[in-house]
Amino acid sequence: MKYILLIYQNPASFEALSEEERNQVFAEVDAIIQELTESGEWVGGEGLADSSNTKTVKVRDAVPVITDGPFIEAKEQLAGYCIVACETLERATEIAARWPDARYCAMEVRALMSQGGEEM
């Protein structure tokens, strides 16, 4: 099963961390990625740029309308994601619990849809 771990951050409180604390967070993340790569569970992941870089695309009457934003004001924002392939949901939540952002803000674990299916 593949799961996406959505990483939520509070930009203000992340900025409030000392450099040492921030380096600690990055080191923890690197270590987890390394470990998941070695276990063959890491599928991929990226961080998202700040929401000030966001565009919204809507097509109305076949005309694309592109606007800046939304510039999210919410305290907790989606900051990145990673995708893991693991045996159980329990294992995915275990990984999420070790991600430093779970301590500072929150991680959301969502199952990904698969192309496999059984006829009924």
Place this chain on the structure above:
Amino acid sequence: MSTLTVTEDLLRELAPQVLGALVRRYGHFDASEDAVQEALLAASMHWPRQGVPDNPRAWLITVGSRRLTDELRSESARRRREDATATRMPSDAHVAPAPDDARPMNVDDTLTLLFLCCHPALSPASQIALTLRAVGGLTTAEIARAFLVPETTMAQRISRAKQRIKASELPFELPPEPQRAERLRVVLHVLYLIFSEGYTTSSGPYLHRSELTSEAIRLARAVHRLLPDDGEVAGLLALMLLTDARRPARTEADGSLVPLAEQDRGRWDQDLIREGVALVTDALTRAPIGPYQLQAAIAAVHDEAATPDDTDWREILALYDMLERLQPNPMVTLNRAVAVAMVRGPRAGLVVLETLDDDVLAGHYRLEAVRAHLQEMAGDRDAALDSYRRAARRTTSLPEQRYLERRASRLAGS
């Protein structure tokens, strides 16, 4: 058949034998496995152009041995450089060939390898990956594509499994008799997982995953040849054949799922059905009964019915009763509920489902999907609609979701 397919089939057949020969001669399962992959690659490039050598197995063993000894030499040279003071065995001790090629062609190596690759110390994902590479002779890229993960992810799973085997010093031999039956169950389960992985996704853009289905069948055939008297091996092979026989009819051209009752039975593969029925019939008369044989027997009853109405549901129910006694688990009960509904009516089936509501399956989409079908059968339209929608929300499979949503809209519009 093209030369390419002939070569490929031959290489896959020979892969475990060549690996067995190298491991017996040199030890070093992990390095031998890499060397065999290189030898297979070399063969797949040379043979189609230059023709298959007279003794392809010997050719592969020679090339594999050369790669392996090169590798071991450079490895021990590297170690000597890094650790000049350490006294080590001269490199020749690793690489001197034992004069044992008089040994008869060791077909049992395939079985020994399967036991090793499906060792309980490895995770299921590693067991599957290593089995496909070391026994099946598939490349890491092919396995990664079949499991829809990046090649680096799959490479890691394989190398971790090999490290584990090395670290645990697992011997290259058949497990001792008292454990053998239990270890064989693990091997069969791994083959079954490979089969289902391919079978459940072998349509539309993911057609190449059907490779997994044929690979699982090929490996099950090999195990059946080596252990012809084991009823469960025959049962598993029969189950795979009888299930795979329905593959041409189980999906529409666009990949959407067709339920058993609506499949065009003219498209079922009658050769596979005949072979599967013969296998399971023979096993049931000769061997102690087991779960794979019972599941194969159930598949056989479905496959032998010319129309859905001809299905002998009483027979199926009797088989599920036996299966539930032999291997009680909620999934078996769920399937038995369908048989109960077909024999005694949907209300009786729904009563069986109620026994699952407090169990591990509570809220599971398959429970809700079966409930929906039985409620629809019972004419309880509103309840069925709710159950279909609940099931559609909970499944993590796109084709199943589309199927369940279609059933729901059909019912809503009726």
